[in-house]
Amino acid sequence: MFFASDNWAGAHPAVAKALGEAAAGFDPAYGSGDWDKRVSQRFSEIFEREVAVFFVSTGTAANSLSLSMAGRPGGVVFCHPEAHIREDECGAPEFFSGLRLHPVDGVLGKIDADALSKAIDRYPPCFVHGGRPVALSITQATEIGTLYALDEIDALGRLAKQSNLMLHMDGARFANALVALDCSPADMTWRRGLDMLSFGGTKNGCWCAEAVVLFDPSRAEEFAFHHKRGAQLFSKSRFVAAQFEAYLTDDLWLENARHANAMASLLADRLSSLPTARLAWKPQANEVFPILKKHTAARLQAEGAKFYDWPAPGWYGQPIDDDEMLCRFVTSFATREEDISQLLSLLG
Numbered sequence: 001m002f003f004a005s006d007n008w009a010g011a012h013p014a015v016a017k018a019l020g021e022a023a024a025g026f027d028p029a030y031g032s033g034d035w036d037k038r039v040s041q042r043f044s045e046i047f048e049r050e051v052a053v054f055f056v057s058t059g060t061a062a063n064s065l066s067l068s069m070a071g072r073p074g075g076v077v078f079c080h081p082e083a084h085i086r087e088d089e090c091g092a093p094e095f096f097s098g099l100r101l102h103p104v105d106g107v108l109g110k111i112d113a114d115a116l117s118k119a120i121d122r123y124p125p126c127f128v129h130g131g132r133p134v135a136l137s138i139t140q141a142t143e144i145g146t147l148y149a150l151d152e153i154d155a156l157g158r159l160a161k162q163s164n165l166m167l168h169m170d171g172a173r174f175a176n177a178l179v180a181l182d183c184s185p186a187d188m189t190w191r192r193g194l195d196m197l198s199f200g201g202t203k204n205g206c207w208c209a210e211a212v213v214l215f216d217p218s219r220a221e222e223f224a225f226h227h228k229r230g231a232q233l234f235s236k237s238r239f240v241a242a243q244f245e246a247y248l249t250d251d252l253w254l255e256n257a258r259h260a261n262a263m264a265s266l267l268a269d270r271l272s273s274l275p276t277a278r279l280a281w282k283p284q285a286n287e288v289f290p291i292l293k294k295h296t297a298a299r300l301q302a303e304g305a306k307f308y309d310w311p312a313p314g315w316y317g318q319p320i321d322d323d324e325m326l327c328r329f330v331t332s333f334a335t336r337e338e339d340i341s342q343l344l345s346l347l348g
């Protein structure tokens, strides 16, 4: 009953097989081999335009190095208060980019466009005491398993362009969002004004594969220096490429994400039919947030269920009683219906 996070799951067998195949023979190092070239080409096909792709080891590295592209003295990045870059990356984005994160509120884990507009207005031109806005970072799917609709990304993208901000997306759960919105990768990214994407593979079936995708390939040369200086230029880069090749073949990435999302819907449906649980908000991807009695959660944990308790977000206006707690359950490509039935049998 592993619902703590999607990165508790192993690697999909096709990814594991590709890693095994990459172990044999020789291939040029530092991203110049055939594997890397094929995968870069595949990314361009998937995004329906030429993109520049750089492999990195973690989502934190992808976010930090993406934002370093916007680095300028006094630079400010807008993000949601719950953003992983702000709460869970130990200051790495600030460290690598030299930028300051400015939180912008919004319900359901999403930045509100009016609040963003007001935040931008706090920095008039040449206001050296305050700093200057240089980027906007959004997370898709969000940290609480909700989604920006395409028109919401559009609105934020327009605001970003008007104010000369680079637009970044933390796509640690990019595939989960994509299949939930049933749109193309291009529609969720550069067609909405995105400049750079942290493209996650690790949570959705890879062993360790994340990438920074730049939608303007002329920025690749500049990024290459951030990449190397950030200690992310793998010498045996083919092992990351091999994972991505398997991941992106025959739509495995989309299939894995569809499965994870379907398991989350099933879990949410079954939880909401119980008198002992209620959903804090509707899950849209692969994370489910129920409110449980504390003694019920303790019993589940004692029976071996793995999940996290979660702080109630500032915007969450519903009462959570003293004897209750908000919990987070995450499903993955490896979650089985039996795991959900086993969990529910303990709640029934």
Ligand SMILES: Cc1ncc(COP(=O)(O)O)c(C=O)c1O
Residues within 6 Å of the ligand: 057, 058, 059, 060, 061, 084, 085, 139, 142, 143, 170, 172, 173
């Ligand atoms: C929204 C989000 N962004 C990025 C990451 C990547 O984190 P890591 O550096 O652990 O790979 C995570 C992982 O939990 C995440 O949930």
